[in-house]
Amino acid sequence: MRILFTATVAAVAFVAGSAIAQEDKVVNVYNWSDYIDESILEDFTKETGIKVVYDVFDSNEVLETKLLAGGTGYDVVVPTGSFLSRQIKAGVFMKLDKSKLPNLKNMWPEIQKRIEKYDPGNEYSINYMWGTTAFGYNPKMVKEAFGGEEAPVDNWDLLFKPENAEKLSKCGIYVLDAPTEVFPAALNYLGYDPDSKDPDKIREAAALWKKIRPYIRKFHNSEYINALANGDICLALGWSGDVLQARDRAAEADNGVTVDFSIPKQGALMWFDQMAIPADAPHPDNALTFLNYIMKPEVIAKASNYVYYANGNLASQKLLNDDVINDPAIYPSAEAMKHLYTVTDYPPKVNRVVTREWTSVKSGQ
Amino acid sequence: MRTVLSVLGRRLASRWWVIGVPYAWLLFFFLVPFLIVIKISLSGVAIAIPPYVPTIDLAQGWASIRDAISQFSFDNYVWLTEGWASIRDAISQFSFDNYVWLTEDDLYWKSYLSSVIIAGVSTIITLAIGYPLAYGMARAKPEWRPTLVMLVILPFWTSFLIRVYAWIGILKNEGLLNQLLLWLGVINEPLIILNTNWAVYIGIVYSYLPFMVLPLYATLEKLDLSLLEAAEDLGCPPWKAFWKITLPLSLPGVLAGCFLVFIPAVGEFVIPDILGGSDTLMIGKTLWVEFFRNRDWPVSSAVAVILLLILVIPIVLFQNQQQKMQERDK
Known part of the structure; x- marks a missing residue:
């Protein structure tokens, strides 16, 4: 609770700060608990100079209530597909500027197609993990x-x-x-x-x-x-x-x-957990940089090797550990995939x- | 003459100042938020930010407020009372079928009722534990009393949330309590306490005990001991002296303590959520589900307004009682 509070204060402070500076070197990420290899965040800061303020939740309902109240101060959030589609209708997210996301070329067309059910044209979100x-x-x-x-x-x-x-x-x-x-x-x-x-x-x-x-x-x-x-x-x-x-x-x-x-x-x-940018995100450019970084094959492979979830990044598959890519519980066979419903x-x-x-x-x- | 008036004026001003601060506090931190809640409770759900319509745009001033008011609907309340209507129907027909039928729905009324029962029973237990505690404190040597009061207040120095969490470690199947009881040979199998209503009672009684002890201690400490001495001199046995003198004189403390425990316990969310089971029904949890799962801010606001009304009635009764007592003292 204390962490959450501090993070909120920090987020508010950043919102206030961004009004003065053009865009601070900060990105506020709100993701599921136990869902990333933390060294990825450190590497991101080293590479881009953008500091990551990382905060976690454990249910879609909590995330959604915050998003619908507005003014969360978050730059990147990770709702599940069915929640995402409703939030898109409510006008919660901004369209992604795909010119700033060259790594979209790495994504897995099969998964992108399934996600169209929630996010037509993949306009608002990128896949983080699916399971x-x-x-x-x-x-x-x-x-x-x-x-x-x-x-x-x-x-x-x-x-x-x-x-x-x-x-x-x-x-x-x-x-x-x-x-x-x-x-x-x-x-x-x-x-x-x-x-x-x-x-x-x-x-x-x-x-x-x-x-x-x-x-x-x-x-x-x-x-x-x-x-x-x-x-x-x-x-x-x-x-x-x-x-x-x-x-x-x-x-x-x-x-x-x-x-x-x-x-x-x-x-x-x-199900698909999707990264998206709230329409009122204080640092949208940094958020796009973060999304693009996450779509790097070596980065998302590192994340999957750590959390044991499959990702929607085709180029990352050759970089995955054997116990991840060869485990049908994580990457089901093409035959088993047919029985998975959304x-x-x-x-x-x-x-x-x-x-x-x-x-x-x-x-x- | 002029000086008298100006002194009077200054006094009036300072009095207004003194009264004004708490009233301003109530206005800004209770009445205004409450009006907002009432307003939302009369709105409808929408897929938008925020998730209800109509919203009031203060920049547009009165026109927007008038506009919003014209769109208000009382559907949310009608909806909440559907359960009540079924209870009324049931009572008018009085057959056992109705009792069976009553158990089939009416989630909200059951949540209210179950909250009131849990809070009520907890209050009684808290009183039963708190009274002897406060009595002992008030009768302790005067130099000991500040330390004892300190010990009652001490738990407040740790976060409420952490203290409730700590009970998980004590109550769970492999927890401290079960290990102790098994070791003592009192039980052969661990007791299942966590995630049941028992754990909720324990949590509430533990958390709210200081709120019972402190007002009781305040009244018991002020009690005039010469009255008890007089009773003894006249041949009254101690238990009767307690019954006839101590208890009636400590009643204001009992009432204050009971309300301080009962009112927040009815709306308690944290304790049933952390310690209770999934079958623990309390209005705080029902409200959470309404707000987070159904995303229905209007209905959850209506639930909150009704909860407040339920709590206001005992408060008003309490105030009346206090006033009567004061008048009698005069």
Whole structure:
């Protein structure tokens, strides 16, 4: 909280300062927590002389509320695709001056095309990382919970069949507290369009969640990393890179815990975290310099090697570590990619239904 | 004559100055923000910055304000009262089906109710712990009292947020409390306290205890001990003297303490969010969801306005009570 406060004060000070000077050698970046190799920021300052004021958040909702209130003082923010598209409509961002982004040539056309769904023409944003929302699990504990039998870890049955969830509840299940990601999973499992905006279908998805609700220990967006790594839980519905960070932490701790990530064969949600520049950014030129720097193959490769998320930069792929580029949990095969689905933002009325149903799932009210 | 008048004038001016400062404070830091909240609560949602319409552009002056007022809608409040209507309906029909039906929705009223219950129970527990504490402090040797008061105030020197976070370490399954109880052999399996309402109660009682102890101590310390001596001389047993003299005379402190605990506890967000479970229903959390998840500033403002109204009623009752007491003393 203190850090956040200091950062805000700093940001405000920079906004005030920029009115006097043409553009200070500063860029204010607001990114997800645990989402970058910090040495990248130092290298950027060394190369350009622009100081990076770095601040973090852990939910799209918090970022969006700040952006919609206006005057954040941030120059670069990193919303997820479905949130980005709504924010573009609200007029939050400025169009990117592509003449100042020569490194756009490095981007991956396949990913750029998928992102057009949120940002038509890729006019407002560049891809930072992308990933999937699926199972992080502890193979040993899951096997024990199933009495030594093979568990369907590559199938949504593992979570959505109440008898399976009940077995796993003894060793612990965590689920993301992100309704826009967990409802599509249930819709997909029920055989509906995961991007459905039909309130009745969303209620059906909620009913499916309510059946397994008694077996879920907690809904949280970041605690599952440590919980998986410590062997406190055996299953998490979480974000790919976070699960792999848990795997890494467990390996470092050498505590006998192993963590795996699996994308069920029915498919999973694919999401994109996009870097964009707020329309009222105090240092737009520095922000463009920062975006261009991030699109350098060696820079974004360094970031992916550190956070275990795939990036949308084709030129960076030959620079990635083997355990990143060859891991199907990070870079799924072309075949698996076909089963990954994307979702768009909900209209306000439907969004209310989604939120209400999610509250109802979580609280039993 | 002239000097008398000017002295009077100066006195009046200084009195106005003294009264004016707190009123100006209330005006700028309570009334104006509250009017803004009321204004937003009468607006509609929009995909824009800020995310509601109509907005008031002060540069355009009255025309813009008039314009905004003409567009106000009370839909947000009507929407909030839908739950209430169903309760009224249910009461008018009185069958058990209605009770079942009542449990199916009405999130807002349930959140209000659950907040009031959690805050109320916490207040009672705080009083039960705080009264003996304050009593002990007031009866301690005079040279000890400043130190004891200091000890009650001491926790305020650490951030509230950090103190609440510290409870996670104490209450979690592998936490200090469970380890201690397991070691003592009181329990065989760790108690699940964190992420339940129990943790919320513990957090609220812990955080708000000083607000109960301090006003109680202030009234108990002022209590005239000769009254108790007189009671003893006349053959009154100590417990009866406490019941008949100490307790009634300390009532203003009890009331002040209870309100200081109850009112902020009703709107508490941090404690249920950090220590509570996902089934902990409190209006502070519901408001957060409305604001951040639904991005519905108008409805969340309406929820906040109603919350204030719920809190204003006990405050007014309290004021009345105080006034009556003062009149009786005269």
